[in-house]
Amino acid sequence: MSVTGKVLRYLALVWILILSLGTFYLYGNFKTDEGFLLLKQLAIKTGLxxxxxxxxxxxxxLILLIGFAQFSKRVYSNKKLHRFLGRCYxxxxxLxxxxxxxxxxxxxxxxxxxxISFLLQNTLWVLSTITAWRFAVNGQIAKHACMMRRSYALAFAAVTLRLYIYLFTVFGNGVNFQYNYLIIAFLSWVPNLLLVELINYYDKGKVPTIAVKA
Structure with a gap:
């Protein structure tokens, strides 16, 4: 992996840790009148x-952390661990x-x-995850690896969404300005998929070929 690739990987891990650990810290007490939930009081009353x-x-x-670990050589070289974490993912x-x-x-x-943006993103996430799992079951490991990259790119949208919200708030007009949230919604996952398609294109033949059937 190039120096640039390593830097980007470490930056991604930092953002994942901030989001994941911050989530458990903010909402682990299950209080419904703090943070983001303050904006959702009417929705909470529905019970859904x-x-x-x-x-x-x-x-x-948890999925973000598990998925990130799955791309480590140490993890995917350990067939049992890779299979276990893959099932968890x-x-x-x-579910x-x-x-x-x-x-x-x-x-x-x-x-x-x-x-539409969030509905489409979530549906693509489900479909790519199911397809990646089926490829693994059938022993099509190269296709499995490419599809899992797509799945994780869509999962990583949770990170990029908050990053763009932060950037729009600090350097722009925030999320309430006309069309800003619409831009952020698509920006959070479409570039992720485009980047993954480039990675899949240039990494043809370089994906792991170990047997990791689910």
Missing amino acids: YLPAFYAHIFGSS VFGVL FSAPGAYVMTFFIHRGTGVF
């Missing part, structure tokens, strides 16, 4: 939002994080464009 919220934020925090996405995100999407109230 809170379980979905906790499933999504805690599930995604897949079940975490399909907790993605279902929670679907429910939360219906309570965003940021306009049709933002709704």
Whole structure:
């Protein structure tokens, strides 16, 4: 891995740790009148939002850490560990994080464009994760690796979303300015996928070929 690649990898890990550990710190007490939840009091009263919220934020925090570890040579060279973490990732996405995100999407109230963005992102995340898992089961490891990159790029949108919100708030007009949240919504995941497609294109034949059937 090049020096630039290592720097970007470490920066990504820092942001993941900030988001994941910050999530458990802020919401681990399960209080419903703090942080982001202050903006969602009406949604909480429906009884649907809170379980979905906790499933999504805690599930995604663990998934981001697990997924990041899966790209380590030490991890994917350890067949048993890679398979175990892979199953945790897949079940975490399909049973907790993605279902929670679907429910939360219906309570965003940021306009049709933002709704479509998050709905599309979450659906692509589910489909890419299922497809990656099926490739692993069938022993198609090269295709599995490429598809898992896509899945993780969509999971990483949780990190880039908050990064762009921060940047728009500090250097711009914040998220409430007209069209800003719409821009951020698509910016959080579309560039991630485009970058992964470039990586998949240039890494053809370089993906791990060890047998890691699920």
